[in-house]
Every structure is written in C-alpha cells, then in structure tokens.
Amino acid sequence: xxxxxxxxxxxxxxxxxxxxxxxxxxxxxxxxxxxxxxxxxxxxxxxxxxxxxxxxxxxxxxxxxxxxxxxxxxxxxxxxxxxxxxxxxxxxxxxxxxxxxxxxxxxxxxxxxxxxxxxxxxxxxxxxxxxxxxxxxxxxxxxxxxxxxxxxxxxxxxxxxxxxxxxxxxxxxxxxxxxxxxxxxxxxxxxxxxxxxxxxxxxxxxxxxxxxxxxxxxxxxxxxxxxxxxxxxxxxxxxxxxxxxxxxxxxxxxxxxxxxxxxxxxxxxxxxxxxxxxxxxxxxxxxxxxxxxxxxxxxxxxxxxxxxxxxxxxxxxxxxxxxxxxxxxx
Numbered sequence: 610x611x612x613x614x615x616x617x618x619x620x621x622x623x624x625x626x627x628x629x630x631x632x633x634x635x636x637x638x639x640x641x642x643x644x645x646x647x648x649x650x651x652x653x654x655x656x657x658x659x660x661x662x663x664x665x666x667x668x669x670x671x672x673x674x675x676x677x678x679x680x681x682x683x684x685x686x687x688x689x690x691x692x693x694x695x696x697x698x699x700x701x702x703x704x705x706x707x708x709x710x711x712x713x714x715x716x717x718x719x720x721x722x723x724x725x726x727x728x729x730x731x732x733x734x735x736x737x738x739x740x741x742x743x744x745x746x747x748x749x750x751x752x753x754x755x756x757x758x759x760x761x762x763x764x765x766x767x768x769x770x771x772x773x774x775x776x777x778x779x780x781x782x783x784x785x786x787x788x789x790x791x792x793x794x795x796x797x798x799x800x801x802x803x804x805x806x807x808x809x810x811x812x813x814x815x816x817x818x819x820x821x822x823x824x825x826x827x828x829x830x831x832x833x834x835x836x837x838x839x840x841x842x843x844x845x846x847x848x849x850x851x852x853x854x855x856x857x858x859x860x861x862x863x864x865x866x867x868x869x870x871x872x873x874x875x876x877x878x879x880x881x882x883x884x885x886x887x888x889x890x891x892x893x894x895x896x897x898x899x900x901x902x903x904x905x906x907x908x909x910x911x912x913x914x915x916x917x918x919x920x921x922x923x924x925x926x927x928x929x930x931x932x933x934x935x936x937x938x939x
Contacts, residue, residue, distance in 0.1 A: 634664040635697040636891060639688045639711065641704035641726075643672045646832065646844070647865035648880045652703060652725060655884030663892065667695055673706040674776065674832045675841045685710035692720075699891050701725065702744070705777045708734050716742060721894050721901055725887040726880070729781040731905060740902040745886045747878060749829070749862045750911045751786050754876045755795045757913070758825060758860055760928060766824050768799045772814060773829035775806035782829070808836045811847065812854075819856040827860045828872050848872070858923045867914045869939050873923060874915030883908050912936060 638656060642649050653668065660666060669691045671684040688711060692700060700715060702708050704726040712731075715722045716739030724731070724744030731746075732738060751771075759766050773779035783804060787793055792801045801823075805811050811834055818826055831847040848871045852859060859872035867874045886906060893899035913935035915927065927935065 634895060635695055636660065636664050636666055636699050636701060637692055637695050637697040638666060638668045638701045638703065639692075639707045640668060640670045641702075641706035642674045642832075643670045644668075646674060648726070648863065649703065651865070651880035652884030652887075655881045656701065656888045659885055659888035660892065664698075664895075667691070667697070671707060671710070674844075681706065681710060689714055699723065699895060701887055701891060704747075705729055705781065709777065712739075712742065715739070721891075723887050723891050723894070725883045727905070728778045728785070730785075738902075743901060743903040744890070744905055745883055746905050746907050747883060748907065749782060749786070749878060750876050751782070751862070752795055753911070754827065754860070754862060755798055755800060757876050757931070758827075759796065759798060761925060761931065762825065762858075766798060768823050769801070769825050769827060770814065770818050770821075770823040771800065771802040771827045771829055772811065772831070773802065773804050774831050774833040775804050776830055776833040779804050779830050779833075806833070806835065808834050808842050808847070812850070815851050815855050823857060825858050825860060826855060827862060827875070828866050829862055831866075852919075858919075858925065864912065864914050867938060868916050869918040871916065871919075873919040873925065874913070874935075874938075876911045877914050878908065878911055914938060 638653065640649050644650065657666065669688045671688055673681050673684065676684065697720065699721045702711060702722060702724040705728055708724050708727060708731065712734045716735060719741060722742040724742065726747045727744060728747050755769060758769065773782065783789060783802060787802055791803065794800065803814060805814065828848065828851060832844045834842045834847055836842055848866060852870050852872065860875040861867050861872040861877055862875065864877040864879045866872050867877060886908060890899065894901065913931060915935050916938050918939060920927065
C-alpha cells in the first residue's frame, strides 16, 4: 500500500473507531419517581436534549412517589440489577430517594455518578463522601419566595401556610429550613409548615386556612398523599382540587405547580435546569474535561413564574419590576 493510501486508511479507521467508541457510551438515568411526574418529565427532557445525540441513554424509574415505603428497597434492588446488566460509563441519579437507596452501593464502584434534585446534605447519605459521586443540589428558595410574596401582596401578608406531603424531600425541607419546628418568622411574616400524608387532612387545611388567619398558602409537594383506603392520589387531582377550593391565593416553590387550574406562581425551581446542568457535567466528565472528585453545584437563583388567570382571579397586580422579570403563563 502506498504511503498516501495508508494515511487515508488510517484516518478513516481512526475516525470510525472514535464514532464506534462514542456509540458505545452508555448512561443510565435512575429516577426516584416516575415518567408521568412533571418534575421527571422536565429533567429527563433536558438530559435527552443535551445527550441523546452523543450517548446511549437508558432510564429506570423507582416510582417512590406512588409506591409505599415498604417497596422502595425492592425497587432500588431492581435499579441496581439494571446497572449491573447495562454496565454504563456513567450513572445519573434523579432526586433524594435514588441517592438515599443507591448512593452507598455506587460509592463502592469506579463508575462516575452525577446526582440532581438533592435537597438533603449529600453527606447525610454517606459516612465518607465517595470520590466518584457529585452533582447538582436543589434548594427550594423559601426565604426569598416569602419576601417576593410580601412585595406582591404588601403589608396585608402577615401569616403564610406552607403545605407539603410526607415524602423524603418534604421531611428534608422541614429539617433544613425549619430545624424540625412547624413555625418560624421570615421578617415580619409568621410562616407555618405542615407535612401531610392523607388527603382528608390536606382538604381540611385548604378549607380552613382563611379561618385560621392565613393570608396565603404556598403549595410545596403533594405527590405522596393517600386516601382513606390507602390508595395513592394522583397529583393533578390534588392540585386542581386545591386551586378550586381555596379561599386565599395559592403560591408555589416549583414551576410544575403554576397554572390556570393550579397556583398563582412565585419564585420557582425548574427541573429542566437541573437536568441540563447534570447532563453538561456528565459530558465534561466523559470527555475528560472534569476530574472527580468535585464539590456539588447549586442549581441557581430560581425563576419568577406566574399564571395570568390566577392573578386576575385574586385581583393581584404584579409590581412592574417583578412582571418584567417573570415568565407569565395562561
């Protein structure tokens, strides 16, 4: 073979080898929750948008919002089995339950692991932080959210009720933000938080909030509620009922809870941003641009999002400077 022909052959062979190597890169995404949950929809969409043309993506859903606690361990075992079968180059863990149930196992491997949507301090899941695990933290912007509500509603806002379900994230927020107590002041505003595990109690709090002196409700998470029969209640049913029956404005910490038949809005967190940041970190690790260990990253400052129809319903006029910064939904 002539030198020139040999060079061309080698170039083609090298390029094809790189393409084959890229095609063989597998990433496993283990979701704490399920594909119908809007948070999961948004962050997995971001991961697909960022990575789908670069790697082979696989997804496993632990479904811990809907399944009882007694079944979480079995789901984590199935997720681990999927990891062992796939042998991916990198794993992405979505939210606290995946890290809680699988973090220590992955800490014994050499596989790079990126987590996202973590509300707890990651150190609480390990005796020693593994060098192969890092990711994106999710911090509900509670203090700033309440201040924005004060700017919007004025001095009439004196007492706020925050409602959460009884899931892992909710318990973490109670400990991190309220130090395990049910009440605290943010500036002059008396803020109360309640974690609820059943639909009847949720209905009672929504129906009686105004009578109990609250001026507004912040709806946190509502995805693990169960009815009197012990059955899981679909989240869209909870938020729509809450919106239809409340006597005072509802606000939100997460963008998925804002809309015409949901809440008025607020300073919210966005799952798409979480997924995008995790996916970008994953590619940097695979490309060798980022070396583990790495300290976790924060997901940013949040986004102001409001529903125009809910603003009209409650006769709320957004200050111009807030409206100019906000995303306005129907």
